[in-house]
Amino acid sequence: MVYKIRIILDAKDDIFRDVEIKANQNLWNLHLGIKSAFSLSGDDLSLFNLLDKDGVVLKAVPLEDMSDDGDGEIMSDVYIHEAFENVGDKVHFQYGFMELWEFFCELVEIIDEKPAVIYPLTTFRFGKMPLKAPSKNKAKNSAKPILDDDFGFEEDFSSGTYAEEDDESFDDEEEDDYNDDFFEEDDSKDDI
Helix, strand or coil, X not given: CEEEEEEEECCCCCCEEEEEEECCCEHHHHHHHHHHHCCCCCCCCEEEEEECCCCCEEEEEXXXXXXXXXXXCCHHHCEHHHHCXXXXXXXXXXXXXXXXXXXXXXXXXXXXXXXXXXXXEEEEEECCCCCCCCCCCCCCCCCCCCCHHHCCHHHHHHCCCCHHHCCCCCCHHHHCCCCCCCCCCCHHHHHC
């Protein structure tokens, strides 16, 4: 059997690809299919998050084992028919580290395998791929109100520690010669 999976880039515009992959291939093969379908370059780390029907992550499956004991499950351990059991099942895919690409994968159809076809195969493309990963800052140019809590002034001034920091050796009389109340009046204003 062949699974037709729709892979949607998490972006403002509609950008998706349909990829067909055999049920007995694994998530590593799907990872390669997504890279090819979206023309992702490099050998960055990637991760599949297997989701339940409510979108809650059940299990994270990385490209490489990052566990301390070295026996963690990786993409080549999980078959497509295990990740996508029923039509409508979804998986979240992340590619990259510094520039993070995020995709949502959904099983849309299970079809018969065609002879002499090498899977995974991109069967449909929609939307132009951006040059850079879409930013997660959706309200980039919007103004955000600044709240007093953002600065933590209450914590700084309510502790009472500033009284202890006063310098007792400061002499107020040293500045007696300076008169900041005296300003010269500008005569040119009277001419107006």
